[in-house]
Amino acid sequence: MELRVLRLFREVAEGATVTDTATRASVTQPALSRALKRLEHEVGAELFQRSGRALRLTPAGRAFKQHADAVLENYDLGVRAVGELVDPETGVVTLAFLHTLGTWLVPPVLSGFRRRYPRVRFELRQHGEAGLTAELLDGTADLVLTSGDPGDTRITWQRLLVQPLRVAVPPSHRLAKRRQVRLAELAGEPFILLRKGYGLRDTTEALCAQAGFSPIVGFEGDEVETLRGLVTAGLGVALLPLPHTAMFPPSPAEHPAPHLRVSDVVCARDIGIAWPSGRELPPVSESFRQHVLATAPRALPED
Incomplete structure (x- = not known):
């Protein structure tokens, strides 16, 4: 045969x-x-x-x-x-990553690695957390960048950094002039959320529960920047990572949504890298894993 x-x-x-x-x-x-x-x-x-x-x-x-x-x-x-x-400086890295990491974390770690290994190629995919786990278990990705430990014994996860989350409110909101708020003050407000299946949605609901309420769903979307834009338009509030203004600068006529610190609940999420447990990574993917561990903590936008 x-x-x-x-x-x-x-x-x-x-x-x-x-x-x-x-x-x-x-x-x-x-x-x-x-x-x-x-x-x-x-x-x-x-x-x-x-x-x-x-x-x-x-x-x-x-x-x-x-x-x-x-x-x-x-x-x-x-x-x-x-x-x-034979030549570990060539090959293909199969990488899947969380949608919300594509605007600030993935570009710098990829470009930094390619400066060292210009002949390496990447196969990239975007997913929510469930899709990332499937990529690893199906063998279609060597590595994934995601938020939080998947909690699966077949997957090894290592924290890269802790990303702060802020309450984004419309520019005309009653709290917009404040520098920080209690999350409990937003009970009863419509929340702009990612759809079910995204880790940031679960994180938002868990943090609101810690503050003593369940968020009222005003809109569900698939992209963080869409949510941020809808907050700016006055459609609700959202718990979001800080914007990467170098990649998404506001237009001259736009008044971006204020992002307020939260004082009553620790608002943050873990960002990490994961790979299949018990399976040796190809040399080029192992080199990229080590590169991400060394460089990712410097990729956070300034607060």
Whole structure:
């Protein structure tokens, strides 16, 4: 059984036609059909059934594909590991990160690493916390940058820094002239929140509970800067990290939302890096992990 045939099988199994697959592989359609038939003979079962002009996986085909995917993934990881051992200053770092870290933490740690290792490439993905955990457990990411320990024994997490959170209020708000507030003073106010599944949403609800109330949901969004803009527009208040003004400068006509310190509750969140427990990272990813541990604490915006 050849790896090349497994790759062709996977392509057809994922919906490509035999004609298109053969064209991309620079083989004739009859040659590809014969290769798939030989694969079925080796496996001892029909892997495809025809549905019109398309091929669909049989139950045996679906079962076989799971193992074929694992074989190809392990082979590609092995080739990658050997290549990085031969030249550890090249390779690919697969990194997933929390949406809210993409505006201030991820850019400087990536650019600093690329200055040292310009031939290294990155495969980047953004998620909420649940998606980040899945990336690690599925093996599609070597490292993730997230808030808080995932609390899974299959994942190792290390704190990088503690990020302060502030209460953002509209410029015309009754508390806007203050430098600090008690979070309890905002009970009854509409809160602009991230959707369920984001760590900052859970943190906000937990901190409000410590202050003795549940936040009234005024709006739910997917991006911190969207929430900040809606606060500025007067639609509610929010518990947010400090803005990175170098990346998101206010327009001349804009009066940005004041960000007030909180005096009755410790408002902050942990930011950390995580990787799969018990699995040795590829050399280039391990180098990047060490780089992040050394440089991330300096990435916080000034208070």
